[in-house]
Each structure stands twice: as C-alpha cells, then as structure tokens.
Amino acid sequence: MYTGIVQELGRIERVDRSAEGARLTVAAELAHELREGDSVAVSGVCLTAVSVNDGHFQAQAMQETLSRSSLADAAAGTAVNLELPLRPADRLGGHIVQGHVDGLGTVIATREDGFARKIEIEAAAALLRYVVEKGSVAVDGVSLTVAGLGERSFTVSLIPETLGRTTL
DSSP: OBOSOOOEEEEEEEEEEETTEEEEEEEOGGGGGOOTTOEEEETTEEEEEEEEETTEEEEEEEHHHHHHSGGGGOOTTOEEEEEOOOOTTSOOOSOOBOSOOOOOEEEEEEEEETTEEEEEEEEOHHHHTTOOTTSEEEETTEEEEEEEEOSSEEEEEEOHHHHHHSOO
16 A cells, blocks of 8 residues: 655666566665565556665566556656555555556646646546546556546646656
C-alpha cells in the first residue's frame, strides 16, 4: 500500500525491452532503502526491485503493466514519481493507493487557476465509472482530489507544491 505522496523524482537511466516486457534501471536516492524483492511505486505502478546497487534499482514491467500504465513510454532520461510502500506505523498523508494501475488517461486541457493548475484528463468510460467528484484518484502515482467530472473526463487541480515535486 502507498499514500500517493511522491517521495522522490527518480530518473530512468535505461530501458531494456523484449517480447516479455521491459527491465527498467532507475537512478534514485531512495534505492539505498531497497533490497531485492522489495516493492516500490514507479509512477504509481507497484514494481519489485530485482536488483539494487549504488543509487540505482532495476525492476521488471510485464506486458500487462506496460499496456495499462505510462511506463509503456518510458525511455532513458524520463523522470518518474517514486514512493516506498507504507509501513504499519507510518502516517497516512495522502490516500490509500494500491499501485495496481487500472488504465491510461490523456491530458486534454490545462489551464492556470490562480496559483494552481487545472488539468483535464480524458479516460475510458470503464474507468470513469469509478471516479467520483471530490473523491480521490491517483495520476502517475500522485494522490489527487477530483475537482470536476464530465462525461468523458475528470479534472484535478494541482498546487505549486505538487507541480514542483512530481512529474505532473
């Protein structure tokens, strides 16, 4: 379980693709807290660290994961939102996020709203049926509140802190 509060912006250093999926090498300071077999949320996707060394970890993303997440477009140099899983004694600062990605959305509009930025995201009807105005949604692993809901899209509003600490 995760909170959707991004702990670090990591950077993908390498992506090795094959017919089976992809192996991602991620540079991150939080790698020193990982051991092989540990879970880590990479842009909202719960992955398993299969290799950990000095400031880097590697994780595998199977085809199912790639088909449902933004990791399908991962390339060397891509920034990713990272979060370690909750420990039982941790404070829950965001929302409960599982790291099981349901699908992809497309940003169709952005606009400034005072110091905030509103982002409208189009999503399939099969996903939108679970989205509730003023409820929570995770976008690339970032816990957000749904500010508006349309027939084909939902809107979130991002504060400067979120904009500065995440890939959003």
